[in-house]
Amino acid sequence: MATLFIGRGGGTREPVEAVQRSLDSFQRMRKGRGVPTAVIDADGAALNALRAAGLRVTAPRRAVLAWLVEHPHSTVGAIGAAVRETLGTVSTQAVYDVLGVCTAAGLLRRIEPAGHPARYERRVGDNHHHVVCRSCGRTDDVDCAVGDAPCLEPADYRGFAVDEAEVVFWGLCPDCETEGRRRDDSRRLEEIRQ
Numbered sequence: 001m002a003t004l005f006i007g008r009g010g011g012t013r014e015p016v017e018a019v020q021r022s023l024d025s026f027q028r029m030r031k032g033r034g035v036p037t038a039v040i041d042a043d044g045a046a047l048n049a050l051r052a053a054g055l056r057v058t059a060p061r062r063a064v065l066a067w068l069v070e071h072p073h074s075t076v077g078a079i080g081a082a083v084r085e086t087l088g089t090v091s092t093q094a095v096y097d098v099l100g101v102c103t104a105a106g107l108l109r110r111i112e113p114a115g116h117p118a119r120y121e122r123r124v125g126d127n128h129h130h131v132v133c134r135s136c137g138r139t140d141d142v143d144c145a146v147g148d149a150p151c152l153e154p155a156d157y158r159g160f161a162v163d164e165a166e167v168v169f170w171g172l173c174p175d176c177e178t179e180g181r182r183r184d185d186s187r188r189l190e191e192i193r194q
């Protein structure tokens, strides 16, 4: 079972009050004026997803799932920071626990681009791929042209019952490409001046 640490340093003093505080802040977020409808819808969807998966509904689970709707392909660090902003103190271990439980239940997909931290997304159940920036790690969805896994056919399956081909497109995102060009330009300028 996931262990949930709420409160300063994960202390166990007044845990009920801490949980209540978290719930209060969550309810405030839902009722608060100026909260975009999308946030409320994402929270409702998170609640339904947890119930449909037969998982216990907890404030951190709701917050993680709701936040990921608008912020796909987020790292544990970014997810943790967002959840803490909503709920107050939530330990990184608690965030890992939420991500582990929700991934195992099929509510989240975990992407692990080689050499980059893992990222999580709510878009599950299809065979979409990712394009990853070598420089900053930005990760975007790329629809699978074929649709069904495995979308690549090897010349020889070697007798394996293959069910997946891991396809990752690597390159530079528009920002890093622009930045790289600017650096090249200034280097050339520097050379001309010398």
Ligand SMILES: [Zn+2]
Pocket: 133, 134, 135, 136, 137, 138, 172, 173, 174, 175, 176, 177
């Ligand atoms: Zn980049």
Ligand SMILES: [Zn+2]
Pocket: 072, 073, 121, 123, 128, 129, 130, 140, 141
């Ligand atoms: Zn994706």
Ligand SMILES: [Zn+2]
Pocket: 127, 129, 143, 144, 145, 146, 147, 151, 152, 167
């Ligand atoms: Zn594909």
